[in-house]
Amino acid sequence: MLSGKFEVQTREEEDYAVIQTEGYLNGPRGESLAETAKNLMQKGHTRFVINLAETKLINSIGISILIEIIELLEERRGILNFCGLTPTIEHTFRLVALARHAGIFPDEDSAIAALDNP
Amino acid sequence: MSKQTGSEVVLTIPMHPSMELVAAQTGSLIAEANGFDQKCIEEIQLALIETCINAFEHSKSDDQRVHITFIIKDNELEFKITDRGVGFQIDPDKLSTVDEPEPRELRKRGWGLELIKNMMDSLYVDSNEHETTITLVKKKPDY
Numbered sequence: 001m002l003s004g005k006f007e008v009q010t011r012e013e014e015d016y017a018v019i020q021t022e023g024y025l026n027g028p029r030g031e032s033l034a035e036t037a038k039n040l041m042q043k044g045h046t047r048f049v050i051n052l053a054e055t056k057l058i059n060s061i062g063i064s065i066l067i068e069i070i071e072l073l074e075e076r077r078g079i080l081n082f083c084g085l086t087p088t089i090e091h092t093f094r095l096v097a098l099a100r101h102a103g104i105f106p107d108e109d110s111a112i113a114a115l116d117n118p
Numbered sequence: 119m120s121k122q123t124g125s126e127v128v129l130t131i132p133m134h135p136s137m138e139l140v141a142a143q144t145g146s147l148i149a150e151a152n153g154f155d156q157k158c159i160e161e162i163q164l165a166l167i168e169t170c171i172n173a174f175e176h177s178k179s180d181d182q183r184v185h186i187t188f189i190i191k192d193n194e195l196e197f198k199i200t201d202r203g204v205g206f207q208i209d210p211d212k213l214s215t216v217d218e219p220e221p222r223e224l225r226k227r228g229w230g231l232e233l234i235k236n237m238m239d240s241l242y243v244d245s246n247e248h249e250t251t252i253t254l255v256k257k258k259p260d261y
Contacts, residue, residue, distance in 0.1 A: 024139060056160070057142065059167050060233055064226035071224075088160035088237070095236055097224050 008036050016047040016115050018108065022054035030065030037069045046078030049111040053084025063096055070101045079103075079118050083111035127188040131170070133179065138170035141186050141199075148188050149195060154258060161237035162195070162256055168230045169199045169252050177203025177250065194239070194257040205245040 006023035017040045021033060037048065050066075052058075073080050081103035085093065093099045103118070105111035129144055131137040142163040149159045166186070173184045179201045189196040208231060235241045240255035 024136075026136070028135070057139075057163060057167065059138070059164075059171055060227070060229045061171070063229065067224055067226050086160055087157055088164060091236070092164065092233060095233065096229050101224055 006032070008033055010036060010040065012040070012043075012045070016049065016112060017045045018049045018051060018112070020051040020054065025052075025055050025058040025062035027059070027061035027065070030062040034065050034069055038072065041072060041076065041078075046073060046076045047115045048073065048078065048080045049108060049115070050080065050082050051084050051108050051111070052082060052089060053108075055084075055089075056086055058089055058092070060096075063092065063098065067096070067098060067101075070098065074101070079115055081105055081111040081114055083108050125190045127190075129186045129188070131184050131186070133174045133177075133182040133184060137184075138167045138174070141166045141170050141184070144186070145188060145195075145197065148190065149256070152190055152195065154195070154256070158256060158259065162197075165234045165237040165254055165256075166197065166199070168234045169197075169254065172230045172252075173199065173201040173203065173250070176206065177201040179203035193260075194255055197254040197256075198251055199254070200249060200251040202249050205247050205250050206243075207245065208243055 006021070006025070006029040009020045011018040019033065019036055023029065025033070040048070070080055082093070083105045084107065085104060090104055093104060103111065103114050105114060127144065127148060129141060131140050145162045145166045146159050149162050154162070170184055173179070181202050183201070185200045187198040189198070231241070234254065238254045239257045240253070242253040244251045244253070
């Protein structure tokens, strides 16, 4: 069933940060995710993994905010990898060219490992 | 499943935040009950969400409602999404598909109809200055 709740959790390691979302990613929730990413960037992080395994639905406004995060990271010569995408979300990311600017990996371990081999 | 063929479900939602999820969930339940697989169900959900939020954002509808008819056919589902807003003009044939080989630039907005077209088998737009109906068709994978 679809859920109206949305949660963002972060895990900071020495040289990267993982952001995990849960729930439908729309505009307001995307803003919350972007705020989290910006706070981590202000703390010096430039290497990110966003784990969407618990996000089964996303809309185009949510996608636009993910693109904004990618642009902010590109300005800082950072890197972003996604993991845990449903086939439909992965298809969507490829359609909007987001996959040309960020990596897509099946799970968190492979997304973290790929931060060292962009 | 064929016993449901010819049935319709009619839903009206207010143009309020997250109400697009009601349309998506209804579409999901109908698709599941009619034997659509998970991938199709997720594509239907995304297409319904995008169609509804397009209406929320751009229709300027006086009644601030979106009317959705879910039509169950033999091997496909049809969705008619209507708003009583100002309308728009677009040729769905000019929207790109994911299989196009050209490099694509990173742009933030304006993806809604392209996403919908790529998630569904057919997209028709019937729009005038008083009303817009977008008709979406999703076939079962083998048809």
